[in-house]
Amino acid sequence: MKKYLPRIVDDILKNKLEYMGAVVIEGLKWCGKSTTAKQFCKSLIELQDPDKKIQYDNISDTKPSLFLEGEKPRLFDEWQMYPVIWDSIRTDVDKTGLKGQYILTGSAKPVENGIMHTGTGRISKLLMRTMSLYESGDSDGKVSLKDIISGKDISAVSNLNIDDIINIMIRGGWPETLNISGDNKFKVAKEYVRSVFEEDVKLIDGIQRDKIKMEALLKSISRNISTATNKKTIINDVSTIFREELSRPTVDDYLTTLEKLFVLEYVPATNLNLRSSTQLRTNPKIELADPSIVVASLGLTKEDLINDLNFTGFIFENMCYRDLRVYADSLGADLFYYRDNKDFEIDFILRCENGKWGAIEVKLGAKQIEEAAQSLKKFREKVDLEKSGEPAFLLVLTGSELSYVREDGVYVVSIGNLKN
Numbered sequence: 001m002k003k004y005l006p007r008i009v010d011d012i013l014k015n016k017l018e019y020m021g022a023v024v025i026e027g028l029k030w031c032g033k034s035t036t037a038k039q040f041c042k043s044l045i046e047l048q049d050p051d052k053k054i055q056y057d058n059i060s061d062t063k064p065s066l067f068l069e070g071e072k073p074r075l076f077d078e079w080q081m082y083p084v085i086w087d088s089i090r091t092d093v094d095k096t097g098l099k100g101q102y103i104l105t106g107s108a109k110p111v112e113n114g115i116m117h118t119g120t121g122r123i124s125k126l127l128m129r130t131m132s133l134y135e136s137g138d139s140d141g142k143v144s145l146k147d148i149i150s151g152k153d154i155s156a157v158s159n160l161n162i163d164d165i166i167n168i169m170i171r172g173g174w175p176e177t178l179n180i181s182g183d184n185k186f187k188v189a190k191e192y193v194r195s196v197f198e199e200d201v202k203l204i205d206g207i208q209r210d211k212i213k214m215e216a217l218l219k220s221i222s223r224n225i226s227t228a229t230n231k232k233t234i235i236n237d238v239s240t241i242f243r244e245e246l247s248r249p250t251v252d253d254y255l256t257t258l259e260k261l262f263v264l265e266y267v268p269a270t271n272l273n274l275r276s277s278t279q280l281r282t283n284p285k286i287e288l289a290d291p292s293i294v295v296a297s298l299g300l301t302k303e304d305l306i307n308d309l310n311f312t313g314f315i316f317e318n319m320c321y322r323d324l325r326v327y328a329d330s331l332g333a334d335l336f337y338y339r340d341n342k343d344f345e346i347d348f349i350l351r352c353e354n355g356k357w358g359a360i361e362v363k364l365g366a367k368q369i370e371e372a373a374q375s376l377k378k379f380r381e382k383v384d385l386e387k388s389g390e391p392a393f394l395l396v397l398t399g400s401e402l403s404y405v406r407e408d409g410v411y412v413v414s415i416g417n418l419k420n
Contacts, residue, residue: 005136007135011330013036013103014040020122020124021093021122022103022123024079026106026128031173032130032175033106042074043071044070060084064087067088068089072100076103079104089104089122089123093123107262129173129289129325129326133319133323133416134418134419135173138168139418140156140417143417145331149358154413156414158414160415162365165415169291169312170186171189172290173292193296196261204257209257217238218258218293218297220238220241222298223237223298225287225288226318235251264287265325269285270336291319313364316415317362320397320415323415324360324397326420333351335349335350338359356389356392357388358394359376362396365400366398366400373396377410393411394411395410396411399414403417
């Protein structure tokens with residue numbers, strides 16, 4: 001039996017089960033939702049079991065409450081296959097008032113008309129992503145984001161070099177890759193992308209979508225990864241790839257479908273108070289759920305990434321977004337980005353529930369650290385500190401080996417040292 005590798009969401013899930021009747025763990029397929037949920041349940045029902053489909057269909061049509069019979073917490077794996085379970089759980093939690101009764105996992109958001117009630121106040125949602133470098137053991141965790149927010153001193157040396165980082169990006173944060181030896185671990189992301197287009201986009205709502213056009217859309221997103229691209233750019237880009245223009249409604253539908261499958265996420269623009277009336281770009285920045293999806297969708301090799309380190313830097317930023325999102329979620333913080341109409345940009349703005357905030361620039365190589373630090377200090381000058389308060393930190397997150405605090409107070413942290 002494979003040993004369970006602890007995930008950062010473990011503590012979040014445990015806490016939610018103490019004050020909520022049910023918790024639904026959402027996230028893209030193969031990110032480890034079911035494995036994590038099984039650590040906390042006492043009974044489970046795997047709704048994808050083909051041997052029991054007729055039985056489950058009958059229960060769903062006649063008496064959905066039968067699904068709930070079993071020792072608690074009871075796990076429903078891929079619950080969206082039978083949306084009636086949601087309403088049954090909501091009703092039961094309403095009646096009993098008991099906490100920590102049910103855990104649901106889902107790799108796709110259900111059809112909106114498939115459930116009757118929102119579940120607000122009864123069912124809490126928890127988004128799970130692929131493994132961060134700390135969870136996969138690639139980061140030694142000698143520097144914590146929590147300490148940085150608190151303004152503590154840090155110092156560490158990462159064991160990761162550029163070759164290691166590229167390998168990690170190609171492999172991705174898929175838990176199963178840690179059990180695969182040799183180059184086969186690099187093939188998992190390709191299998192994931194294939195399954196999305198051949199299976200998942202059909203199952204989500206029963207609508208048949210053009211596989212080739214959707215692949216072209218994902219390629220366009222990958223080519224523009226970690227940039228505040230707009231839909232017009234994506235439409236033009238897809239037209240170049242596919243040699244046929246996609247309509248705006250089609251692009252909207254395809255983007256929504258990928259979002260419902262948790263393949264992509266949007267990073268909103270910041271709303272920090274600024275000193276000047278500089279106009280801000282408001283388009284959200286598109287990030288994919290795992291850097292390996294970028295590599296797989298574009299058919300890139302390790303040599304391609306080595307030969308184009310500029311583009312590799314954008315893939316690195318995508319990986320850093322995933323890790324920062326995992327770490328920030330555990331601290332109750334949100335991520336934004338900043339870009340004005342003069343194309344001055346800050347990769348990420350982290351904002352905590354207590355109002356503390358910090359600015360983050362992501363740079364793959366050590367030679368870019370000075371430029372990034374100057375950008376962070378320039379951004380600080382743009383912010384109305386009387387309204388927003390002093391930044392808790394300015395951080396350059398990098399692929400270089402050293403983590404330290406510069407004389408000007410800017411943190412330089414290797415992704416190979418960072419944890420939540």
